[in-house]
Amino acid sequence: MKKTLEDYRKGAIGALMDEYERAAIELKNLVETVNEEDYTRIADAETNDADCRSIQTIMNHVVHAGYSYANSVRGKISMPFEPLGDARPQISQAEIAAEIDKVLAYTEKTLDGLWELSYEDLDKFVIERKDDFSENLEQLLEHAVLHILRHRRQVEKFLLKFQS
Numbered sequence: 413m414k415k416t417l418e419d420y421r422k423g424a425i426g427a428l429m430d431e432y433e434r435a436a437i438e439l440k441n442l443v444e445t446v447n448e449e450d451y452t453r454i455a456d457a458e459t460n461d462a463d464c465r466s467i468q469t470i471m472n473h474v475v476h477a478g479y480s481y482a483n484s485v486r487g488k489i490s491m492p493f494e495p496l497g498d499a500r501p502q503i504s505q506a507e508i509a510a511e512i513d514k515v516l517a518y519t520e521k522t523l524d525g526l527w528e529l530s531y532e533d534l535d536k537f538v539i540e541r542k543d544d545f546s547e548n549l550e551q552l553l554e555h556a557v558l559h560i561l562r563h564r565r566q567v568e569k570f571l572l573k574f575q576s
Contacts, residue, residue, distance in 0.1 A: 423528030428553035455570040478515035
């Protein structure tokens with residue numbers, strides 16, 4: 413929880429960034445409790461989704477997805493960004509907290525100046541994504557928040573599975 417009213421960002425986009433940050437911090441705190449063996453341990457060898465085999469692959473996916481969301485916005489507003497490319501080396505447990513912090517800072521910088529967009533402007537701020545899918549800025553950020561929450565839940569389930 414933030415300590416003062418001034419710690420909260422303004423506007424609808426500010427509120428979503430606050431919740432995105434909160435979700436990321438909760439996930440980061442959870443992963444910091446995991447030992448290195450469990451962090452890299454394969455929890456679901458049967459899945460077809462390579463991003464969901466271990467806590468490490470999940471965290472790698474969360475970080476790269478975070479950059480992808482921010483880059484989608486940057487593309488829309490003609491803000492420079494570095495393409496992610498296909499190479500995605502796995503992020504170690506020792507590095508993951510710092511990488512999450514970098515994603516949050518990158519996203520915050522991306523959204524700076526957009527915190528208080530009107531609902532009319534939000535509806536017009538449509539981001540075209542692959543596979544003929546589009547969403548407005550508010551929907552994209554809501555998706556980003558829920559993406560982290562879903563993967564936090566998945567990590568919690570993996571940890572329970574490891575205790576069995």
